[in-house]
Amino acid sequence: MAVEQKIKYRIGGMDCASCVSKIENAISRLPGIEEVGVSLASGTMTVRPGPDLAKGAVERQIKALGYSIAPGDAPTDALAAKQEHFDLRDGSWWKTRKAMLTAVTGAALVLTYIGHLVFPAVPQWIFVPALAIGLIPVARRAVVAAMTGTPFSIEMLMTIAAVGALFIGAAEEAVTVVFLFLVGELLEGVAAGRARASIRGLADLVPKTALIERNGTSEEIPAQSLPLGSVILVRPGDRIAADGEIVEGNSAINEAPVTGESVPKQKGVGDTVFAGTINTDAVLRVRVTATAGDNTISRVIRLVEEAQDSKAPTQRFIDKFSTYYTPAVLVVGALVAVVPPLAWGGSWSEWIYKGLAILLIGCPCALVISTPAAIAAGLSAGARRGLLIKGGAVIELLRMVTLVALDKTGTLTEGRPMVTDIVSVGRPEAKVLSMAAALESGSSHPLALAILEKAKAEKVPVPPIFAAKATAGKGVSGTLGGEKVSLLSPKAAREQTRLDQALSDQIDALNGEGKTVSVLLAGEDVAGLIAMRDEPREDAVHGLRMLKSDGIDTLMLTGDNERTAKAIGANLGIEVRAGLMPEDKQTIVREKQRQGFVVAKVGDGINDAPALAAADVGIAMGGGTDIALETADAAVLHGRVADIGNMIDLSRATMGNIWQNITAALGLKAVFLVTTIIGVTGLWPAILADTGATVLVTMNAMRLLAWKGQNLS
Structure with missing residues (x-):
């Protein structure tokens, strides 16, 4: 079966909604045109031609109406040359x-x-x-x-x-x-x-050229032609030319042009950076992870232009x-x-x-x-704040939301464990953290990464470990300074030594708060406890309060265990439904709709997709999966819980x-x-x-x- 091909054009000279209807009526009457759509906001026209469409018929009809026309993928300079007599260019309206x-x-x-x-x-x-x-x-x-x-x-x-x-x-x-x-x-x-x-001004945030490294030398090439996997050099003060991952260097990145954040973020090896953001204070080497047509800014522009239609x-x-x-x-x-x-x-x-x-x-x-002008401006304003809304129908519906149902992991929380408690037994906390980090230094497990991140933040030394060994389901062990040390689950630790009642009570209390506890042993003696949990996002409490102050109810829907979910929910002040499968989340959304709620579902994972589709408005969070972003009606690109309230405020x-x-x-x-x-x-x-x-x-x-x-x- 042949794929239906659509052709996109850019139209010059459109300045009001009556232009749209004139063009749509004229082009739809051409023999061989099966479908036509015109967007005033983006200045574009999309047609689906049939086999009997005469060559050049579309262009002739548009010019007869008094407008200019150019291919949708025409370079900016070529487009300007074709339309300079029709449209505003660089403020030169005269x-x-x-x-x-x-x-x-x-x-x-x-x-x-x-x-x-x-x-x-x-x-x-x-x-x-x-x-x-x-x-x-x-x-x-x-x-x-x-x-x-x-x-x-x-x-x-x-x-x-x-x-x-x-x-x-x-x-x-x-x-x-x-x-x-x-x-x-x-x-x-x-x-x-x-x-x-x-x-479209967002596109100007991305530099036109980039310094690519090849065979030990750097060469300036057009940013549009950067291949995937190539490494680019970003000097202090430069705008980053592509979405990518830092492979060398550590610097503060000013993301204000893209995210609106006023404080630069410190980023290092392994961290993601966006095209258009500014490297402030050190040389970075960045591996390109998205082509120019698919970087963050390009996707935002494309989605907003589609939404305006x-x-x-x-x-x-x-x-x-x-x-x-x-x-x-x-x-x-x-x-x-x-x-x-x-x-x-x-x-x-x-x-x-x-x-x-x-x-x-x-x-x-x-x-x-009156309506399309406001819708286009609202969509553009939202996009500049990292709020993608897929169309006028969605922006109109958002203001009527009465219940926001949120996923936990990656939505209300950071989506990764963090060290929350270090309990020392007979030695300083810094020593306990140092020993645990040494044991985990060769691991990529999320709990190990949490310990290593904490050690880095606290600037404690990570001494070399010898004869390191991991035992599935139990923990890791090795030799440190001639002494055998182990970092084990409480159950595995009890198999090797006796935990006194006070320590057991402390472990139970930490577990009751939804935290995962590891026991550090030095020889057969307990040296300390380390507790970790996927913590709420910094703005989660404020974001939920924003919603409640607007009279909007909130509900957490999560597949996580009830103890952990209840502990997080208690901290955030939100009703919790835990231990849910994807179909359970969808069922609860429909149940709330039958009760008269207008439901917005917020999530970031594949297991959220059914509920996102069932909700009146589905909102994907930040770095969510592609399926969540595709299924959702809107997206909060920067993962701020408060932006859900901002999105509803923008709708109003x-x-x-x-x-x-x-x-x-x-x-x-x-x-x-x-x-x-x-x-x-x-x-x-x-x-x-x-x-x-x-x-x-x-x-x-x-x-x-x-x-x-x-x-x-």
């Missing part, structure tokens, strides 16, 4: 084709107006050349849109209003209206371009509403123009003028863009912004509708009402780009 057309129309209007003042006897037709300059390109787009499935476009309403004004003797106003329309389009393009660039329920409703709204505006405008003169003997020129103004007031641009902020936008769009139209009918405002205030509302709505949505959530660093 170089775009729209800016040039607006400037020429404005200049023609000013010159014509001055000429009319100097020669007042010249008829109104003096304004026709200036009107033609601005209106002909608009009318051409209106005709093409009508022929390709969008008869009720903003350009068509604009054309009807301008031509109608010309024929009733309002040529001066007709030119002014066209000029204001072009100014409005230009402002919309600038605002949309900046919003679109906000997420997913429409929220509110947006789908507004889109459907607008398909009836625009024809209704035409009908209302026509009725206003003809009913008063026919029924009550009103002035034809006066009421036709008012009908034309209503056409301009009724343009749906501001209303249609976004939805609040959407309702502000809808209210502003409809409110302005209602005010100007009334003032036009009673004769207070005319054509040019009407177009200001439309383009002004569109710009206002877009700028209001862009305020979300400044959202940061609670920063706990």
